[in-house]
Amino acid sequence: MKKHFVLPLLSAVVIIAGCGKAPEPSLSQNADGHQSTAQVEFQAEQLSRHIQQLASDAFLGRQPGTEGETLTVDYLVQQFQQLGLQAGNNDSFTQAVPYMQVTNIGQPQVRLTGSANGWQPQVGTDIVVSSRTGQTEVNLSASDIMFAGYGVVAPEYQWHDFAALDAKGKTVIVLVNDPGFASKDPALFKGEEMTYYGRWTYKYEECARQQAAACLIVHDTAAAGYGFNVVQNMMQRAQFDLANNQSAKTPVIGWLSTEGAEQLFASAGLDFQALKTRAAQPGFQAVALEGHQLSASIKLDVQTGRSNNVLAALPGKSRADEWLVVTAHWDHLGAIPKEDGALAIYNGAIDNAGGVAALLAIAEQAVAQGGFERSVLFLVITLEESGLLGTKHYVANPTVPLAQIVANINIDALLPVPETRDIWIIGLGQSELDDVVRFQAAKQQRVVIGNPEVEKGFFYRSDQFAFAQVGIPGLFMGPGTDSLQGGKAVGEAALQATQARYHTPDDIFTPDWDFGALLQDTQLHYLVLEDLANSGQWPNWSTQSEFYQLGQQLRQTRQ
Structure with a gap:
């Protein structure tokens, strides 16, 4: 059955008799500055055809550097060309992103010396390790082990986990997330809401600054936001970095399971859980695992x-030098051989074929409506799964001046769940973009709430974060869980069912997908884009945001 969602008519359509042109939507500005236009319509078929193509087995999980990338990029360029959009990088629809790809050959060798009870970590079960230095062989020899709590150096929070011990040349064990989450103290960091200090990427960066020889993060499902299987899968496949990344790197990086950490600490006569509790308290000092060394090859x-x-431009009518950037990442995790020789394909239907499909549908609608007053760049990004590398490359090599970018609207992992009464803003309170969303969401009879899973740090895990790091306000929305069909019980169950597929071969398209929230959320992204692209607003970061000063600096370059 044809399923569609139609936004109510917001203002009259101006029809010029006898001109032979398609009518353009009229614009009306509300007292608060928000823009409204004529009706827009999105259909399930419009999204599903893109999702089925991008998430098909033929695309082999869309891993960068494979045939799956070639098929994906060709498909996206073809779609943009068919819409009549302009090339977004001079005369090209693509922007090259040089990368380094690193894959473990066989199983790494790891050995613990000094163990009082003879315990040895089992690679793949207790510990997973790799390296991103660019060397073909990395050896760690009898490196002293220390526990550095959360591995955080944050002057603004008066926190320094490395103050008591020199980490140079050592194997540093750290906890995932940050002290606020662990303590539940709202006055510590951001309380239960993860800061960037809680992300695994930060842990490795800080260990590198401390000149550690190895950095091992202790996994915890609640604190990380995903199971240990996600980490195990990640370390089995190719790891990526930008080829021109000259920043310092820790030679050995990896993860310990909680059980592995408990065994390791017990072998040194230490209580891991007790130390974990202490690590979340102000004044914690790093602890050496006396007599214990780690070796690895x-x-x-x-x-x-x-x-x-892949990028395409829709020029603005009256303020063409002011830009909105709409992003969605096209990459996923590729395919790996199973024991029977068949391929386990990580199709990434939700993450993020659905987001790309929404971006393409929004681009199609924007063209059909005749464009906006401001210009729009549709940017479909590579290497998001490897640490937002494609976006980091773009903001370092922008095709339009960063100071002229009004905001980034990022679309990632829209979920095939029933229509909802609510919509999440992930990172609610970060910027004035919240107000635009509230205004437009009200037209759908929806309310805006913050992401209830603040401990998972979703704001730092998708592409708007790379824009935020250079001062550009970024918006990242989620689906909500208050279902129109059964309330929160139904909505939360649907969310959990889809989250169970995250980064597994089960993230596939099936004919029974419910497109209710997908259509709602696609329309809301379009309405927010339309509002910003037809108004004179330059949304600010809130003064409480960690990105406020970066935003002020960027505004000064614009002036």
């Missing part, structure tokens, strides 16, 4: 190559 296949961002 990792052989790696190192390749360099070029992946591609």
Whole structure:
């Protein structure tokens, strides 16, 4: 059955008799400055055809640098060309992103010395390790082990986990997330809401600054927001970095399971759980695992190559030098051989074929409506799954001046769940973009709430974060859980069912997908884009945001 969602008529359509042109939507500005236009319509078929194509087995999980990338990029360029959009990078629809690809050869060797009870970590079960230095062989020899709590150096929070011990040359064990989450103290960091200090990417960066020889993060499902299986899968496949990344790197990086950490600490006569509790308290000092050293040998296949961002431009009518950037990442995790020789394909239907499909549908609607007053860049990004690398490359090599970008609207992992009464803003309170969403969501009879899973740090896990790091306000919305069909019980169950597929071969398209929230959320993203692209607003970061000063600096360059 044809399923569609139609937004009520917001203002009259101006029809010019006898001109032979399609009518353009009239604009009306509300007292608060928000823009409204004529009706828009999105259909399930419009999204599903893109999702089914991008998430098909033929695309092999859309891993950068593979045939799956070639098929994906060709498909996206073709779609933009068919819409009549302009190339977004001079005369090209692509932007090359040089990368380094590193894959473990066989199973790394890891050995613990000094263990009082003879315990040894089992690679793949207790510990997973790799390296991103670009070397084909990395050896760690009898490196002293220390526990550095959350591995955080944050002057603004008066926190320094490395103050008591020198980490140079050592194996540093740290906890995932940050002290606020662990303590539940709202006055510590941001309380239960993860800060960037809680992300695994930060942990490795800080260990590198401390000149550690190895950095091992202790996994915890609640604190990380995903199971240990996600980490195990990640370390089995190719790891990526930008080829021109000259920042310092810790030679050995990896994860410990909670059980592995407990065994390791017990072998040193320490109580891991007690130390974990202490690590969340102000004044914690790093602890040495006396007499214990870790050795490791990792052989790696190192390749360099070029992946591609795909980008298209819709020029503005009256303020063409002011830009909105709409993003969605096209990459996923590729395919790995199973024991029977068949391929386990990580199709990534939800993450993020659905987001790309929404971006393409929004681009199609924007063209059909005749464009906006401001220009729009549709940017489909590579290497998001590897640490937002495609976006980091773009903001370092922008095709339009960063100071002229009004905001980034990022679309990631829209969920096939029933229509909802609510909509999440992930990072609610970060910027004035919240007000635009509230205004437009009200037209759908929806309310805006913050992401209830603040401990998972979703704001730092998708592409708007890379824009935020250079001062550009970024918006990242989620589906909500208050279902029109059964309330929160139904909505939360649907959310949990889809989250169970995260980064597994089960993230596939099936004919029974419910497109209710997908259509709602696609329309809301379009309405927010339309509002910003037809208004004179330059949304600010809130003064409480960690990105406020960056935003002020960017505004000064614009002036």
